[in-house]
Amino acid sequence: xxxxxxxxxxxxxxxxxxxxxxxxxxxxxxxxxxxxxxxxxxxxxxxxxxxxxxxxxxxxxxxxxxxxxxxxxxxxxxxxxxxxxxxxxxxxxxxxxxxxxxxxxxxxxxxxxxxxxxxxxxxxxxxxxxxxxxxxxxxxxxxxxxxxxxxxxxxxxxxxxxxxxxxxxxxxxxxxxxxxxxxxxxxxxxxxxxxxxxxxxxxxxxxxxxxxxxxxxxxxxxxxxxxxxxxxxxxxxxxxxxxxxxxxxxxxxxxxxxxxxxxxxxxxxxxxxxxxxxxxxxxxxxxxxxxxxxxxxxxxxxxxxxxxxxxxxxxxxxxxxxxxxxxxxxxxxxxxxxxxxxxxxxxxxxxxxxxxxxxxxxxxxxxxxxxxxxxxxxxxxxxxxxxxxxxxxxxxxxxxxxxxxxxxxxxxxxxxxxxxxxxxxxxxxxxxxxxxxxxxxxxxxxxxxxxxxxxxxxxxxxxxxxxxxxxxxxxxxxxxxxxxxxxxxxxxxxxxxxxxxxxxxxxxxxxxxxxxxxxxxxxxxxxxxxxxxxxxxxxxxxxxxxxxxxxxxxxxxxxxxxxxxxxxxxxxxxxxxxxxxxxxxxxxxxxxxxxxxxxx
Numbered sequence: 190x191x192x193x194x195x196x197x198x199x200x201x202x203x204x205x206x207x208x209x210x211x212x213x214x215x216x217x218x219x220x221x222x223x224x225x226x227x228x229x230x231x232x233x234x235x236x237x238x239x240x241x242x243x244x245x246x247x248x249x250x251x252x253x254x255x256x257x258x259x260x261x262x263x264x265x266x267x268x269x270x271x272x273x274x275x276x277x278x279x280x281x282x283x284x285x286x287x288x289x290x291x292x293x294x295x296x297x298x299x300x301x302x303x304x305x306x307x308x309x310x311x312x313x314x315x316x317x318x319x320x321x322x323x324x325x326x327x328x329x330x331x332x333x334x335x336x337x338x339x340x341x342x343x344x345x346x347x348x349x350x351x352x353x354x355x356x357x358x359x360x361x362x363x364x365x366x367x368x369x370x371x372x373x374x375x376x377x378x379x380x381x382x383x384x385x386x387x388x389x390x391x392x393x394x395x396x397x398x399x400x401x402x403x404x405x406x407x408x409x410x411x412x413x414x415x416x417x418x419x420x421x422x423x424x425x426x427x428x429x430x431x432x433x434x435x436x437x438x439x440x441x442x443x444x445x446x447x448x449x450x451x452x453x454x455x456x457x458x459x460x461x462x463x464x465x466x467x468x469x470x471x472x473x474x475x476x477x478x479x480x481x482x483x484x485x486x487x488x489x490x491x492x493x494x495x496x497x498x499x500x501x502x503x504x505x506x507x508x509x510x511x512x513x514x515x516x517x518x519x520x521x522x523x524x525x526x527x528x529x530x531x532x533x534x535x536x537x538x539x540x541x542x543x544x545x546x547x548x549x550x551x552x553x554x555x556x557x558x559x560x561x562x563x564x565x566x567x568x569x570x571x572x573x574x575x576x577x578x579x580x581x582x583x584x585x586x587x588x589x590x591x592x593x594x595x596x597x598x599x600x601x602x603x604x605x606x607x608x609x610x611x612x613x614x615x616x617x618x619x620x621x622x623x624x625x626x627x628x629x630x631x632x633x634x635x636x637x638x639x640x641x642x643x644x645x646x647x648x649x650x651x652x653x654x655x656x657x658x659x660x661x662x663x664x665x666x667x668x669x670x671x672x673x674x675x676x677x678x679x680x681x682x683x684x685x686x687x688x689x690x691x692x693x694x695x696x697x698x699x700x701x702x703x704x705x706x707x708x709x710x711x712x713x714x715x716x717x718x719x720x721x722x723x724x725x726x727x728x729x730x731x732x733x734x735x736x737x738x739x740x741x742x743x744x745x746x747x748x749x750x751x752x753x754x755x756x757x758x759x760x761x762x763x764x765x766x767x768x769x770x771x772x773x774x775x776x777x778x779x780x781x782x783x784x785x786x787x788x789x
Contacts, residue, residue: 230254230258230273230277231247231250231251231254231277233281234250234254234277234280234281234284234293235247235250235251237281237284237285238250238284238290238293241284241287241563242287242289242290245290246290247290249290249294249316250280250290250293250294250297253293253294253297253298253316254273254277254280254297256298256301256307256315257273257276257277257297257298257301258273260301260305260306260307261273261276261300261301261304261305264304264305266371266374267374267375268371268374272300272304275300275367275368276296276297276298276299276300277297278367279296279297279299279360279363279364279367280293280296280297280363282296282363282366282367282403283296283359283360283363286359286363286400286402286403286556286559286562286563287556287559287560287562287563287564288356288359288559288562288563289562291319291320291323291356292323292356292359292360292562294316294320295320295323295324295356295360296360296363296364298312298316298320298324299323299324299327299328299360299364301324302324302325302328303328303329309321309324309325309328312324319354322350322353322354322357323350323354323356323357323360325350326346326347326350326351326354326357326360326361327347327350327357327360327361327364329343330342330343330346338598338599340386340602341598341599341601341602342598344390344601344602344605345592345598345601347361348585348588348589348592348605349589349592351585352585352586352589355398355558355582355585358394358398359398359400359558359559361391362391362394362395362398362400362403362407363403365387365391365407366403366406366407366410368383369383369384369387369407369410369411369414370410372384372410372414380414381414381415383414384410384411384414384415385415387407387411388411388415389606390602390605390606390609391407392404392407392408392411393606393609393610394609395407396524396609397523397524397584397585397609398524398557398558398559399524399525399526399553399554399556399557399558400555400556400557400558400559401554401555401556401557402555402556402559405463405465405466406463408463408464408465408466409463409464409465411465412464412465412468413464416468419468420464420468422479423464423467423468423471423479424464426467426478426479426481427464427467427481430481432459432461433459433461433483433484434459436483436535436536436539437459437483437485437541439536440483440485440507440535440536440541441457441459441485443506444457444485444487444502444503444506444507445457447502447503447505447506448487448499448502450502451498451499451501451502452498453489453491453495453498453499453502454489454490454491454495455487455488455489455490455491455495455499456487456488456490457485457486457487457488458485458486458488459483459484459485459486460484460485460486460542460544461484462481462482462484467479467480467481482532482539482540482541482542483535483539483541483542484541484542484543484544485541485542485543485544486543486544486545486546486551487499487503487543487544487545487546488546488547488548488551489545489546489547489548490547490548491547492547493518493527493547493550495547496518496529496545496546496547496550497529499529499545500529500531500545503531503533503543503545504531504533506533507533507534507535507541508533508534509531509532509533509534510531510532510533510534510540513530513531513532514529514530514531514532515529515530515531516529517529517530518546518550520615520622522624523584523613523624524557524584525553526553526554527546527550527553527554528544528545528546528550528554529543529544529545529546530542530543530544530545531543531545552564558582584608584609587608587701588605588608591604591701591704591705595704600700603700604700604701604704607626607698607699607700607701608626608699608700608701610626610627612626612627612628613625613626613627614626614627614629614662614663614664614666615664615665616634616662616663616664616665616666616667616668617665617666617667617668618634618638618667618668618669618670619638623637623638625637625662625698625699626698626699628661628698629661629662629698629699630658630659630660630661630662630696630697630698631646631649631651631656631657631658631659631660631662631668631670632646632658632659632689632693632696632697632702633662633697633698633699633702634649634662634668634670635649635658635670635672636699636701636702636705637699637702638670640705641672642670642672643689643702643705643706644688644689644705644709645672645688646658646670646671646672646689647671647672648671648733649668649669649670649671650668650669650671651666651667651668652666652667653667654736654737655733655736655737656733656737657730657733657734657737657774658693659693659696661698688709688710688713689705689706689709689710690726691706691710692726692768692769692770693706694706694707695770720761720765723764723765723768723769724761724764724765724768726768727763727764727765727766727767727768728764730767730768730774731748731764731767731774731777731778731781733774734774734775734777734778735778735781737778738778738782740778740782745760747781747784747785748760748763748781750784751763751777751780751781751784754780754784755772755780763777
């Protein structure tokens with residue numbers, strides 16, 4: 190949808206629209222910008238599409254363009270250009286990405302139902318239900334009817350539609366990319382608002398889909414509008430520095446020799462960094478000047494074992510930088526990105542970043558879910574292709590699982606942002622890696638493993654040591670989750686009833702976890718927790734906190750003395766305070782240990 194359209198959607202998807210009245214100067218500019226009558230407006234689109242999918246019949250593209258141009262005739266963008274230039278550009282982005290004909294048809298028509306009198310029923314009759322589903326998935330709700338909830342509900346509708354066909358999201362991303370390219374005609378406040386919304390939801394969506402080909406440009410244009418001074422600074426740096434190609438020639442040539450010596454067939458190319466990547470590393474490392482290292486990509490034409498052989502060849506030729514090796518082949522990222530990353534000391538002592546991957550890994554890294562359309566594999570079985578798509582879109586399945594529990598649009602959007610957060614950690618449990626938002630606790634992990642595991646979570650160990658369920662997890666932690674069904678008695682936690690604890694709501698990170706806990710209490714209509722339960726759980730919390738220090742209590746005498754010193758009328762009152770977090774259990778334990786250790 191065009192952010193510059195100025196037309197809302199109608200209930201039922203149909204509304205007659207009048208030609209937009211625009212000043213004479215803009216009408217003249219629009220007339221001057223129109224192509225000559227003899228020029229074929231769909232030529233570039235069809236040429237780009239056939240260059241990737243040769244032999245494709247493009248008749249349906251011309252027919253869909255003719256309808257879109259007719260429907261949008263008389264409508265103009267804020268730049269003064271005829272409105273049809275927008276859907277045509279969106280279709281061209283999809284074609285350059287390598288999408289199929291159906292996607293391109295839907296891209297050409299994606300704003301007709303929203304902004305013209307062309308109804309969804311008419312579109313279905315003309316182009317079939319598949320195209321209609323894609324167009325309906327990216328059609329916005331009207332702000333006049335839905336108010337502030339319109340944006341969130343539009344995104345919800347798009348996510349649900351993507352659950353049936355992920356091409357909905359690809360069209361939306363292409364739509365936003367073209368709008369971001371032409372954002373300069375908007376006011377500064379409008380540019381900042383749209384760029385921020387893009388950064389918070391659509392860029393992470395693009396990352397989850399693995400489409401780096403789109404994400405790089407989205408990142409850069411968001412940076413340009415949110416941090417214009419930084420964008421210009423990075424631009425000046427890149428211009429003054431010039432291309433790294435000259436420096437990398439004496440790196441690439443001997444590396445190619447080393448690969449051939451080890452019988453590894455591969456292609457080595459410079460891998461320029463885009464502006465946002467340079468800016469992000471500059472900020473992360475707190476560098477005074479732009480942090481911009483030369484980089485090469487080694488694409489291996491062979492099995493993934495050859496990637497490790499290539500790594501050995503590189504390290505035998507150039508000294509590796511300690512701590513800079515990452516194996517995303519053995520442990521792929523959550524968008525299934527797979528590659529080896531290493532850094533070496535090149536000529537003149539300059540650090541060079543090296544990416545090593547197979548051809549298939551490289552395609553997936555660049556095009557993500559779009560790779561199956563750009564590089565169709567006729568010999569691949571339908572079951573194998575479906576399994577690959579399911580694995581790649583596992584995050585979407587999770588979103589669709591918790592989406593029905595979020596009636597509030599603002600809560601849905603907040604939950605989606607958290608789920609798509611770039612700040613993530615990877616922990617290991619039950620012999621497999623699990624990716625979580627940074628700041629997640631043991632309870633968040635338990636619910637990530639399944640609702641039953643979360644509801645009945647009792648205790649946990651981090652790297653072999655007992656830890657309170659409120660403990661935040663760090664990158665690489667090895668975690669064991671124990672439930673009531675495990676029947677373990679070593680934790681000294683008596684369970685009065687099954688189910689989660691209300692106090693968990695005070696420390697969990699994930700909105701989905703919070704929703705699951707609230708769901709349990711809503712379904713079970715649990716009364717408020719009793720004072721007896723609070724006393725018991727407060728005592729158990731202190732016991733678990735003591736275990737972190739390898740300490741324990743033989744009796745309650747030290748606790749009673751501490752309660753008196755802290756001004757509580759009795760021990761039970763202090764234990765209730767611990768449960769209610771009026772006093773932190775770690776504070777109690779620290780003072781308890783100090784009290785005991787100071788005695789003669």
